[in-house]
Amino acid sequence: MGKKHKRERKNVQRSGLFFAHLFGNLALFALSLSHAILLAKSGKDRLSMRADPGASAVLFGSLIWLVFFLGLTDAENAAGYEQLIPWMLSLVTYAISTAISTATDPRPTANILVQWIRMLILLGLVVSTALLRQKGTSDGAAAAGSPEETEPLVVPDPQTNGHADPQKDDFDDDDDKSVKSYASDEDQPDSKDEDDDNDAKKEETKQRKALRDRPWYQYIASFAIFIPYVRPRTSRQYFYLTIMVINTVIASAITVGQPLMLRGVIDDLTQREFKVWKILAYVFLRFASSNSGTQLIRNMASYRLNTELHNTLLTLCFNHVMDLDARYHISKNTPSTWQIMDRGRSVVDLLQEVCFDHIPVVADLVIALFVVGKLFGAYLCFVVATTMILLSWSNRITMTKKTKMRRYYVDLWRNWYSHMNESFMHWRTVSEFNNLVHEKKRHEEKTEAFTTVSIKQQSFRNYLAAIQEVVVTAGFTFVCIISAMEIAAGRLDIGQFVFMITYWGRIISPVTRIAGFASDIAEELVDAEKLMLLLEKKPRVTTKPNAPKFVFKGGHVKFENCDFSYDGIRSVTKNVSFEAKPGDMVALVGETGGGKSTIFNLLYRFFDPSSGRVLVDGQDISDVNLQSYRHVLGLVPQDTILFNTSILKNIRYGDLNATKAEVIEACKAAQFHDKVEKFPKKYLQKVGELAQKLSGGEKQRLAIARAILKKPGILLLDEATSAVDSVTESKIQASLEKLSEGRTTFVIAHRLSTIMGADKILVVKNGEIVEAGNHQELLDHGNGAYKELWEAQLKLSGGKTKGQTAEVAKGIEESAHGQEQDLMDLDDSDTKVDAEKGEISETSNEDKGPGQVDDVDHDNADDEASKTVTTTVGLVTPPASSEVNPRKGSLTQEEQQPRRHGVSKDTSESSSAKSVESKNSRGYGTL
Numbered sequence: 001m002g003k004k005h006k007r008e009r010k011n012v013q014r015s016g017l018f019f020a021h022l023f024g025n026l027a028l029f030a031l032s033l034s035h036a037i038l039l040a041k042s043g044k045d046r047l048s049m050r051a052d053p054g055a056s057a058v059l060f061g062s063l064i065w066l067v068f069f070l071g072l073t074d075a076e077n078a079a080g081y082e083q084l085i086p087w088m089l090s091l092v093t094y095a096i097s098t099a100i101s102t103a104t105d106p107r108p109t110a111n112i113l114v115q116w117i118r119m120l121i122l123l124g125l126v127v128s129t130a131l132l133r134q135k136g137t138s139d140g141a142a143a144a145g146s147p148e149e150t151e152p153l154v155v156p157d158p159q160t161n162g163h164a165d166p167q168k169d170d171f172d173d174d175d176d177k178s179v180k181s182y183a184s185d186e187d188q189p190d191s192k193d194e195d196d197d198n199d200a201k202k203e204e205t206k207q208r209k210a211l212r213d214r215p216w217y218q219y220i221a222s223f224a225i226f227i228p229y230v231r232p233r234t235s236r237q238y239f240y241l242t243i244m245v246i247n248t249v250i251a252s253a254i255t256v257g258q259p260l261m262l263r264g265v266i267d268d269l270t271q272r273e274f275k276v277w278k279i280l281a282y283v284f285l286r287f288a289s290s291n292s293g294t295q296l297i298r299n300m301a302s303y304r305l306n307t308e309l310h311n312t313l314l315t316l317c318f319n320h321v322m323d324l325d326a327r328y329h330i331s332k333n334t335p336s337t338w339q340i341m342d343r344g345r346s347v348v349d350l351l352q353e354v355c356f357d358h359i360p361v362v363a364d365l366v367i368a369l370f371v372v373g374k375l376f377g378a379y380l381c382f383v384v385a386t387t388m389i390l391l392s393w394s395n396r397i398t399m400t401k402k403t404k405m406r407r408y409y410v411d412l413w414r415n416w417y418s419h420m421n422e423s424f425m426h427w428r429t430v431s432e433f434n435n436l437v438h439e440k441k442r443h444e445e446k447t448e449a450f451t452t453v454s455i456k457q458q459s460f461r462n463y464l465a466a467i468q469e470v471v472v473t474a475g476f477t478f479v480c481i482i483s484a485m486e487i488a489a490g491r492l493d494i495g496q497f498v499f500m501i502t503y504w505g506r507i508i509s510p511v512t513r514i515a516g517f518a519s520d521i522a523e524e525l526v527d528a529e530k531l532m533l534l535l536e537k538k539p540r541v542t543t544k545p546n547a548p549k550f551v552f553k554g555g556h557v558k559f560e561n562c563d564f565s566y567d568g569i570r571s572v573t574k575n576v577s578f579e580a581k582p583g584d585m586v587a588l589v590g591e592t593g594g595g596k597s598t599i600f601n602l603l604y605r606f607f608d609p610s611s612g613r614v615l616v617d618g619q620d621i622s623d624v625n626l627q628s629y630r631h632v633l634g635l636v637p638q639d640t641i642l643f644n645t646s647i648l649k650n651i652r653y654g655d656l657n658a659t660k661a662e663v664i665e666a667c668k669a670a671q672f673h674d675k676v677e678k679f680p681k682k683y684l685q686k687v688g689e690l691a692q693k694l695s696g697g698e699k700q701r702l703a704i705a706r707a708i709l710k711k712p713g714i715l716l717l718d719e720a721t722s723a724v725d726s727v728t729e730s731k732i733q734a735s736l737e738k739l740s741e742g743r744t745t746f747v748i749a750h751r752l753s754t755i756m757g758a759d760k761i762l763v764v765k766n767g768e769i770v771e772a773g774n775h776q777e778l779l780d781h782g783n784g785a786y787k788e789l790w791e792a793q794l795k796l797s798g799g800k801t802k803g804q805t806a807e808v809a810k811g812i813e814e815s816a817h818g819q820e821q822d823l824m825d826l827d828d829s830d831t832k833v834d835a836e837k838g839e840i841s842e843t844s845n846e847d848k849g850p851g852q853v854d855d856v857d858h859d860n861a862d863d864e865a866s867k868t869v870t871t872t873v874g875l876v877t878p879p880a881s882s883e884v885n886p887r888k889g890s891l892t893q894e895e896q897q898p899r900r901h902g903v904s905k906d907t908s909e910s911s912s913a914k915s916v917e918s919k920n921s922r923g924y925g926t927l
């Protein structure tokens with residue numbers, strides 16, 4: 001449905017016919033009121049309506065029209081079924097009763113005349129509504145229909161139900177409107193929300209709109225999702241709950257009992273009688289309902305129950321969020337998830353208010369109507385009922401309006417919070433780009449936006465409280481006048497008058513208090529809605545019920561025709577099939593964005609393929625227990641994420657039961673121990689937020705140590721040493737070699753020189769495996785993608801020719817023919833930087849002299865050595881060397897860095913020659 005059409009519909013709703021309907025209902029109310037007075041006047045007892053049941057019925061019947069009138073004032077449309085059906089039913093009822101009256105007494109009476117006027121008004125309402133609906137239908141868009149009749153109930157959530165409609169992803173006009181609905185609300189200030197373009201936010205807005213558009217009964221039923229989260233669990237919680245229920249019943253009894261007791265006391269006193277027990281009973285009831293009685297019990301029990309339920313809810317929500325899959329966690333906004341969980345606790349308050357405030361108040365009102373009707377007759381009962389209806393209506397308006405405002409406020413607040421969080425987290429980036437002033441200004445704008453809405457909310461609340469007071473006072477005036485008239489007429493005594501005045505206070509003040517609750521509920525509802533959407537999310541990657549544990553049998557990995565798409569639109573992997581035998585090393589190479597990490601994601605089961613399957617040791621990984629499967633995997637990622645805690649704890653994350661000695665062992669193997677020892681607090685050194693206190697190389701070595709500690713069955717290395725310098729890289733090569741021994745290992749590498757010795761190299765392009773084989777096979781494969789990549793890399797690293805490529809290949813071949821040597825021996829030689837000459841050359845430990853790299857702290861080698869090379873050598877003078885690291889038959893960093901040009905031909909040749917001497921059987925030492 002287009003935006004234009006919606007606007008038209010809105011206009012129809014609020015135009016002439018709408019006001020005609022409004023007026024029609026008001027006229028029916030006035031007519032019924034006059035009719036009742038007419039009947040009462042003609043009755044025997046003019047004031048006591050008890051004497052005329054007919055008049056009483058008409059009087060209370062008029063309240064129906066009052067309710068309709070009030071309901072229409074803020075209705076979505078003036079021609080819904082909710083109006084049409086009651087009007088039609090009333091018309092039929094009046095027609096029958098008029099026909100019966102006319103049949104029994106054909107003489108025209110005032111009664112018959114009123115009936116006819118009533119029927120005519122009703123006929124007008126029914127016909128106009130039917131016509132309007134008909135017009136809407138013929139316009140093809142059900143112009144008069146309510147949103148739930150014309151729009152899908154729930155917008156499919158591609159994150160949860162797996163039925164994303166690719167065509168729906170771009171927002172149509174309606175969705176667009178929904179996204180901007182808050183901002184366009186007349187009560188809300190304009191807001192430049194730059195995050196509106198964010199897909200995740202749009203999606204959330206869309207879901208919230210779908211939630212609000214559910215019919216009210218479905219909307220309320222949606223809250224059932226909270227029951228498992230907020231239900232009492234322990235016997236203590238049940239005890240508190242029982243206390244609260246009993247306490248509420250007692251409080252309701254006191255509400256009626258206390259004024260009744262006072263009436264008794266007054267009655268006695270007017271007859272000059274003194275009954276001390278009555279006075280004591282009255283005082284006791286007063287005390288019992290005070291802050292030392294039922295209030296105290298309620299506060300104590302509810303505080304204890306609430307605190308426990310809040311904590312349970314938080315725990316369950318945390319578990320729920322942690323159990324959601326990667327799809328959710330990739331697109332979530334972390335600060336807002338915290339807020340949703342934190343504020344979502346108010347759902348406990350909401351349920352408690354409904355159960356222990358609202359329902360008792362409604363029950364008190366019903367009792368009050370009965371008591372007042374019984375003791376004082378229909379007039380006073382009618383006044384009480386009318387006041388209650390008006391107060392309830394104002395509460396409803398408060399809720400609706402406040403909820404709208406609150407939704408907007410919460411969005412603005414969340415925006416402010418996220419911005420603040422991001423600014424603090426990314427202070428460094430902000431400073432690097434010199435955008436401190438910009439961020440401060442943005443913060444100010446965001447603060448101002450939510451402050452304005454907050455003030456509007458409070459003002460609205462105050463106005464409404466004032467209006468309610470007017471209604472209450474008007475009602476009270478009627479109560480006083482009518483009671484006084486009845487006393488004057490001798491039909492009521494003073495005791496009854498006092499009862500009525502006291503009782504009025506006791507029943508009306510909770511209703512007015514509900515206005516405050518309504519406001520709170522509006523806030524809690526919005527918070528609850530967000531939590532509801534979070535809890536409604538279901539992970540797609542789960543362990544199937546009764547799934548067996550994964551049994552590791554060596555690490556035989558098989559991808560069978562795996563297709564996958566992140567968004568359901570763009571294919572990221574297409575028909576991916578390959579196999580890795582236990583202990584194999586498989587390298588994934590290819591263009592950036594080709595889908596290599598996605599294959600890792602599928603292997604880790606962060607996502608399930610849309611078709612095809614992944615088998616490990618003959619078991620479909622989607623059929624086994626996820627936890628037991630991930631237990632055998634170990635990953636060294638490209639970007640190491642660390643917790644802001646000590647190095648010890650970060651490494652121990654690989655095996656929570658590891659001893660400190662084991663952690664140190666792992667660090668030694670990852671060439672990290674010496675560095676850690678130099679930190680002021682050694683292993684207890686904190687890594688800082690986002691691990692900012694560690695260099696890129698240190699982070700990677702920590703990640704390697706963590707993987708070593710985990711002792712995984714299958715190892716995944718995603719550019720695992722991309723952040724370390726060649727010197728350090730060569731040092732951790734041996735530990736990686738050791739780590740991967742006997743383990744199926746998958747490596748993602750951009751520097752082809754690092755994976756030349758892999759058992760299998762898969763070339764990934766546009767999500768497809770376009771070539772597979774070992775290095776030599778792929779080079780021999782005509783002008784394939786791998787050869788192209790290889791030559792491009794050689795060219796970038798020093799203008800190598802095809803002939804030289806062949807030479808390198810030859811070297812590998814020779815290397816592969818059994819030049820196995822203890823890799824640790826290779827640490828005897830190292831690379832030194834001759835800054836003066838701008839050369840990097842190889843030397844043995846015996847040859848080391850002052851100023852050589854080995855003397856430099858290698859953890860700064862990322863920084864020191866490579867910086868030296870880059871600044872002193874790479875930029876000031878062209879890099880003079882591109883030697884091959886002989887231990888792995890690979891090119892040194894200079895060759896591998898495309899940025900560094902100008903490597904001499906001589907050096908290239910030496911590279912080839914030295915590669916022949918490679919001692920690394922696999923050749924991935926620099927992974």
Ligand SMILES: Nc1ncnc2c1ncn2[C@@H]1O[C@H](COP(=O)(O)OP(=O)(O)OP(=O)(O)O)[C@@H](O)[C@H]1O
Pocket residue numbers: 330566567572591592593594595596597598599
């Ligand atoms: N969570 C995601 N949602 C949507 N698209 C994604 C997501 N992650 C990756 N992609 C897209 O999938 C494609 C493949 O990404 P992937 O990270 O697998 O490539 P890659 O080959 O590992 O790249 P690189 O070598 O640069 O790391 C890319 O086009 C990327 O934009």
